Amino acid sequence: MIYFDNAATSYPKPECVYKEVDRCMREYGANPGRSGHRLSMHAGRIVLEARELLAELINTKKSDNIVFGLNVTDALNTVIKGLLNEGDHVITTSMEHNSVLRPLKQMENRGVETTIVQCDSKGELELSNVAKSIKPNTKAIICTHASNVTGTFMPIEDLGRLSRENGLVFVVDSAQTAGVYDIDVNAMNIDILTFTGHKSLLGPQGVGGFYIRDGIDLRQMREGGTGSMSESLVHPEILPDKYESGTPNTPGIAGLAAGLQFIKEVGIQNIRKHEETITKYFLEKISDIEGIKIYGTSLSKNRAPVVSINIEGKTSADISFILDGEYDIATRPGLHCAPLAHKTIGTFDRGTVRFSFGYFNTKDEVDKAVEALNSITKEVY
């Protein structure tokens, strides 16, 4: 099986991830931070280790400011609903995922005003369009680092500078980039960085979260047991407890720590180089095939390892179905939970077939996909 659906979840994971999840459950499967016995302390240590590895990856020393939750959607809901108040204005882009757009839509019912800055047909954002959307009541800019539909990068550094100059909170969703592309929350002026553990951070599903800069305060989405200040009916304010209630996904976090360790050992620049090579190779090969339409950033520019295509005369569902059934190649068809991104690139009616690459993909696998696409287009033409 050739797996090109890494933007949905990376697969396979490094062997060390499987092993650490299993070891966590078998050897130190207790509740971290709740009891005082050694098993519980061991579980607590691995959670701390994951926080520290993640803090290091995004260049902060503040590992307590790394918060773990269910997934990046959970994190984005906590951030959007905890940060914005009635009368606030927020700026986002037309390339966002529904994990940003749907909570913002919900917040409109609570009196939050949203400007969705339209990107061009390649999914690219013009900074001046963001700048001119800033109003006296603008509170935040919320933006993906790279589109999950086209891989198009957003101008994070520029947006960070613009946010800082205007006293805005800058929220970046790194779901498609963390673990492959350099993220420096300080140099990039990122105030809140949301992440998912199960994509390019190479951990298991069931862990997402966010980094939050000191001095920014959110209403927590959940209250409950934290293992701290158990005597109080009022939820504690200390980090990370404020945003983490109930038993965490310890095996998932242990697996994420192993994934982060793997990234550190291989080197993020080597991972990036490999994924960029694979992506460029695929783009080069398919750009020669008649009948294939490639979406997003022009081929000469870098994109995150996500490529959306269509073949004239076939639906995206049909193409993915044929790739899966006849060629054993896993891709994702349809709208990819980002309706406005599809409107932006002109594929709202039909979606796209998305190929998304990971560290374990090879040129040989790409060759097989190219061959398959060649055959499928010939069926049509």
Added chain:
Amino acid sequence: MIYFDNAATSYPKPECVYKEVDRCMREYGANPGRSGHRLSMHAGRIVLEARELLAELINTKKSDNIVFGLNVTDALNTVIKGLLNEGDHVITTSMEHNSVLRPLKQMENRGVETTIVQCDSKGELELSNVAKSIKPNTKAIICTHASNVTGTFMPIEDLGRLSRENGLVFVVDSAQTAGVYDIDVNAMNIDILTFTGHKSLLGPQGVGGFYIRDGIDLRQMREGGTGSMSESLVHPEILPDKYESGTPNTPGIAGLAAGLQFIKEVGIQNIRKHEETITKYFLEKISDIEGIKIYGTSLSKNRAPVVSINIEGKTSADISFILDGEYDIATRPGLHCAPLAHKTIGTFDRGTVRFSFGYFNTKDEVDKAVEALNSITKEVY
């Protein structure tokens, strides 16, 4: 190591749980319900299987009404914040966990009125005290099935009847009972049942959720990608998607399915019988030791497999520390995230040492704990 901290998280898990989590990650580690390829479909099937097994356990055919999230705290927050509105009154008990009390405290700031019915010093609830708390604006009764501090059962059947007669929504937290004690959401008139996967349901940490009866509607706590209705910026209303956004913890849910299958194969009545036998044996043995104070329900009555004690002259932290360090026995000291329960039983100042038993504990282990407690009390007396 002797593990008596099963009320925090059950450990070890059945071998099939470890194996299924590993198999999920290695063999079908894709994103369920997102893409159409076979790996993704396989992942989707295991999530459905977990829903169906859980539905069967609580005697409902409505597996779509089983919702998965991060943990039971996440579920209780969704329920409490999604159900209650300004001006509503809600009744709960003094034996609740902070996962109920802290969200309710938060809701008081939004104009929700709470009555916390005081239980007696054994942690027992008098039904008439609940009945007389019902007011015209009472919306719901929220109650644990059994206390996590003393194992004391709440009169669920009676409360269900009372709720039904008064048109209230009856919410039961099964964190300490599901998988050991029979729960029938229909016969018991339970409208919403919250559960945790990692305690007596024998799954891994990182999965909790709730069952919700048809006809009860909550505001969802999160919006985002659901893999359904991707074209819409408005979150879908269908179950379970309405309450499930973003990528689920598929390996955790797969492990939970294996835990549920294990319970089904062993038989819940056999699990219960074993845990009750162990608990009674422990209670009998320690009730003879001078200097040990046992809290909760009288010894002749059934309790969930949770026993809280203290030894005169030592703090609960000291006792747990000695049990861990000198005898390799894991227990939990302190307040157990349920401050009012400790006020109720008179241990708010010092907490308790909690012994909580699971299916894999043996009489031999209990003997060792009894021996240890004998020695520790002798040090004092």
